[in-house]
Amino acid sequence: MRTSIATVSLSGSLTEKLTAASRAGFHGVEIFENDLLASPLTPEDIRARCADLGLSIDLYQPMRDIEAVPPQEFARNLRRARHKFELTRRLGADTVLVCSSVSPLAEDDDALAAAQLSRLADLAQDFGVKIAYEALAWGRHVNTYDHAWRIVEAADHPALGTCLDSFHILARGSDPKDLEGIADIPGEKIFFLQLADAPLMAMDVLQWSRHYRCFPGQGGLDVTGLLRHVIAAGYRGPLSLEIFNDVFRQAEAGPTALDAHRSLLALQEAAGLAALPAPVVPTGTAFVELVTTDAEPASTLLGALGFARTARHRSKPVDLWQQGEARVLVNTGPAALPRALGFARAGGTPMDGTCLAAIGLESPDPAGAARRAESLLAPVLPRRRAPEDAPLEAVAAPDGTELFFVATDATGATDATDATDNADPADAADRPRLPSWTADFRPVEHTEAAGHSYRVDHLALTQPWHQFDEAALFHRSVLGLDGRESVDLADPYGLFRSRAVSNTDGSVRIALGVGPAPTDDVSRTQHIALATDDVVAAARAFRAAGGRLLPIPANYYDDLAARYEFTDGELETYRELGILYDRDAHGEFRHCYTETLGRVFFELVQRDGGYQGYGAQNAPVRLAAQHTVR
Amino acid sequence: MRTSIATVSLSGSLTEKLTAASRAGFHGVEIFENDLLASPLTPEDIRARCADLGLSIDLYQPMRDIEAVPPQEFARNLRRARHKFELTRRLGADTVLVCSSVSPLAEDDDALAAAQLSRLADLAQDFGVKIAYEALAWGRHVNTYDHAWRIVEAADHPALGTCLDSFHILARGSDPKDLEGIADIPGEKIFFLQLADAPLMAMDVLQWSRHYRCFPGQGGLDVTGLLRHVIAAGYRGPLSLEIFNDVFRQAEAGPTALDAHRSLLALQEAAGLAALPAPVVPTGTAFVELVTTDAEPASTLLGALGFARTARHRSKPVDLWQQGEARVLVNTGPAALPRALGFARAGGTPMDGTCLAAIGLESPDPAGAARRAESLLAPVLPRRRAPEDAPLEAVAAPDGTELFFVATDATGATDATDATDNADPADAADRPRLPSWTADFRPVEHTEAAGHSYRVDHLALTQPWHQFDEAALFHRSVLGLDGRESVDLADPYGLFRSRAVSNTDGSVRIALGVGPAPTDDVSRTQHIALATDDVVAAARAFRAAGGRLLPIPANYYDDLAARYEFTDGELETYRELGILYDRDAHGEFRHCYTETLGRVFFELVQRDGGYQGYGAQNAPVRLAAQHTVR
Incomplete structure (x- = not known):
């Protein structure tokens, strides 16, 4: 019409x-x-x-x-x-x-x-x-x-x-x-x-x-x-x-x-008045891409988190870091500039240090996902790439974040030829073989990470102040994700709002946030939450590797003691490591935070018993602690 | 308590x-x-x-x-x-x-x-x-x-x-x-x-x-x-x-x-629980002080408005411009800097060009007004002045504007000795003689302004975004002014709010405004509305003297024609000069605007039949026109 x-x-x-x-x-x-x-x-x-x-x-x-x-x-x-x-x-x-x-x-x-x-x-x-x-x-x-x-x-x-x-x-x-x-x-x-x-x-x-x-x-x-x-x-x-x-x-x-x-x-x-290409709901987070002018701080942080640098892009200055199912690209290429400018156009400030510039969304049909996005007016990104690179479908989200629709080779191998050899035949029979984005990367020598293993639990992205509602609509209509209610989070300097979108099984979760006023540049943080089955072990390993966890005030733990009963020593462990705790009708949530690098920090989370939230209850304490550290 | x-x-x-x-x-x-x-x-x-x-x-x-x-x-x-x-x-x-x-x-x-x-x-x-x-x-x-x-x-x-x-x-x-x-x-x-x-x-x-x-x-x-x-x-x-x-x-x-x-x-x-010094309600606007690093643009504008430079401060680089009962000080002294900084502290941007830094409020009891202000925590301003200068009581408003409580010699003479000679004996009998602030100024040769005559109708001051409500409370409690309801004004780039405060007879009126967001520096205008009995003549004289009036779109006049009936030629005159028109239950309002100088512009207004407002109905058209000119 x-x-x-x-x-x-x-x-x-x-x-x-x-x-x-x-x-x-x-x-x-x-x-x-x-x-x-x-x-x-x-x-x-x-x-x-x-x-x-x-x-x-x-x-x-x-x-x-x-x-x-x-x-x-x-x-x-x-x-x-x-x-x-x-x-x-x-x-x-x-x-x-x-x-x-x-x-x-x-x-x-x-x-x-x-x-x-x-x-x-x-x-x-x-x-x-x-x-x-x-x-x-x-x-x-x-x-x-x-x-x-x-x-x-x-x-x-x-x-x-x-x-x-x-x-x-x-x-x-x-x-x-x-x-x-x-x-x-x-x-x-x-x-x-x-x-x-x-x-x-x-x-x-x-x-x-x-x-x-x-x-x-x-x-x-x-x-x-x-x-x-x-x-x-x-x-x-x-x-x-x-x-x-x-x-x-x-x-x-x-x-x-x-x-x-x-x-x-x-x-x-x-309303059934128009047929658009059907939504292709992403099935996981294939990678997160950090853009930076200096790879060293990000590399150090990733190293302390137990990530190993497993591969390097064959034509671009991009490293692939892996830990379990979590993959982080660190890009020091000139791509950084236009992306930062794009972000500025969308109401943000030009990049200062490290920022989260792109997300690889695992897609059963990348071309279909891109068609859906294009039909809903998402800016399709031109991709400058070498002739031999795998084609990558990408669109820009309202906050300037690039969303790549990709297929990751299930074997985790980083060489395309190897990948084909090792492919699961059952999987191959189900659908046409898609080129893996990892085919563009050449393995580098590395030591496999030991112990605990991560996957991306959720990404938290601060949106331009003027486009918070639009961001939620974009993620729902373009990506086919489901939205949750908006919640208010008290920061010492104003109220944040946050609204999460996710797919049905929770393997893709994005928390869209917005600060109290258009000027809140300092708060335009982005964070990557890594899920682990044992956050205590992960936090200890991170600290042992030289990582710094966000310190949480002792008063917070006194309050936890008032609200919940814990097993012997449990609370002391949380207090020692700066682990926050929440509980809902389904289960429990334990989480802690790294220091902030540029605009980015990591969160380590452990979800048990089907906990559905994101620890919003603890956000005021976390936000205040982050202000103290700055 | x-x-x-x-x-x-x-x-x-x-x-x-x-x-x-x-x-x-x-x-x-x-x-x-x-x-x-x-x-x-x-x-x-x-x-x-x-x-x-x-x-x-x-x-x-x-x-x-x-x-x-x-x-x-x-x-x-x-x-x-x-x-x-x-x-x-x-x-x-x-x-x-x-x-x-x-x-x-x-x-x-x-x-x-x-x-x-x-x-x-x-x-x-x-x-x-x-x-x-x-x-x-x-x-x-x-x-x-x-x-x-x-x-x-x-x-x-x-x-x-x-x-x-x-x-x-x-x-x-x-x-x-x-x-x-x-x-x-x-x-x-x-x-x-x-x-x-x-x-x-x-x-x-x-x-x-x-x-x-x-x-x-x-x-x-x-x-x-x-x-x-x-x-x-x-x-x-x-x-x-x-x-x-x-x-x-x-x-x-x-x-x-x-x-x-x-x-x-x-x-x-x-509630009758504490006795503060009684409010001393100001009875008029004695002067408005513009601070600038270059007096020329302001002088040219004031000259076109029919103001004459009648006096100069005896120890500071401050000119007194007068037209009828309207007095404008133009200050190029170093006072400009701390004032601009004060404004920045209060949430504004440092001064760019000309700004309205101070208001002289005509007070029957300047010392009492200052005591009232001090008792209500208004910052009392230290006044660096020469030993021979008249003492001036001043406090800072929430937006950083300095409020002087002064007495103006009723004769309008600018020499203290003359003033005493010419004083009205009845007035002198009523209350102790107050030193006039004009005593600090030495007359300079000038040609008396001819024709129409101005007085200050109202001042419109954009407040720091975070302190709009406080500003209204300040003006009511400290100055004893009455508040009106807040009104929304649509600017092309967001909603303004405005709330006026005034004394009972309307001889002091201040319209406190606030932009849509903390960042609206471009909109942090201040304006001085000059009342005249004949805005058409005033506008013509201003234009004849080389002044530029804000152009108002023809569509606005077509709408006026639809809404009201005018006498022959009336609307054409308004259209020619850019005069806006409003009407309320009491009377009529005609007004037009000069170009903007730094953060300041002038408005010429004619109130007839007891019109009570400020032309809010016309604000969207005026604001849009100001964006077009910029």
């Missing part, structure tokens, strides 16, 4: 907004009155600019406080409307939004409302314009879609239809049954459809609407269900986003428009 | 918080459990640190989910409590806060709650500790102060009392009658009093409490009324602030603690 976006949903000047909407692939726009008033362009200029950008103007909005008023007031309203219809004509648009009145002058008189809207529609017709009448959730007398429709039906005027808005309809917490009436509205009388989601919040609906709306799929409203009803009614007009949001107002228009369009594509898929 | 503050109300590490509380003059603190857990200091260290800082530890908090639970659960709770009482003893504190349970295990059984709290109090007594039991507004069964008190009364244990919290009591929107029961609680059984205000918001009370609490006087709750009841009950313990607020968490602890203590002083005054 055609897609559209209200200019109020994007930041900047009107022309910035139009350009961003066009580049993101929208077909049309709603022109929000204040954006037009503030623009130095004439309506004719705006019309021409939209035509140049391939955008239709689908709606001019809003007109307010028109109907069900005393005659003298209505005469004034008609005078005002005449100006606006003329303006709409100059814009080359054919539909004007009229919101149900909030004026104290408005009377609770449907017949009067219908008669005056009919008179208004007469006038509109003179200008070749139609009116879409919408019930605001806080309208004085008309505040439900069916009430607005009854008035439109009674007016029975060809230039008068209704506009449905998912926020206004769903925000009132209607019973799903109440929505069934939508399908009874003749499709051709639904002149427009505005879509917005919102997080579920118990607050004044006007404030909620003006500040907290978000893109479909980011909030808690059943926008998909509503859309199905509207389509069932026969509506075939544009799907248009109208989002009032304090954060979007500050964010760059370009990325916001892309995120916006992605949400509409995912919505159409969810 | 003694004042106290919960460490959760301030940002930073525990020792930063304690230091800030001590420097702001608090007598004691409540230690918030998470702050202790995250601190590397032992309880004994904390006790010693507090003693060094002259702070008592008035409360350890909170203990949760203790009472009215099954026996096995209660046994676990007692075990936990034993640890916490021991900790409290080590801290040298004597009171522990217990919040009413939110646990699903809690039973709706007051007798059980009383029995278990009594048992808990027995245990507390063993450690020399008392328990203050508080009803959370969202407690599972106990969520009102009187319910909590009935349980305490039933338990009848010397080590068990109640804690009253203004937020929990007032947030439930109780009838004022419901508060009368407070006075019936024996004062000695009120073990603690926590105070917090909050803006009136229709939202989930838990979210409201955790994120939006503010200092008394900043919000909409009747904290003063509640305090009167508690005092009537005989409570003589500390007045303690417990504020959970997302902004304070990010703000520097020092200024926040000062603002916090100021709020408690003002609260005690409002």
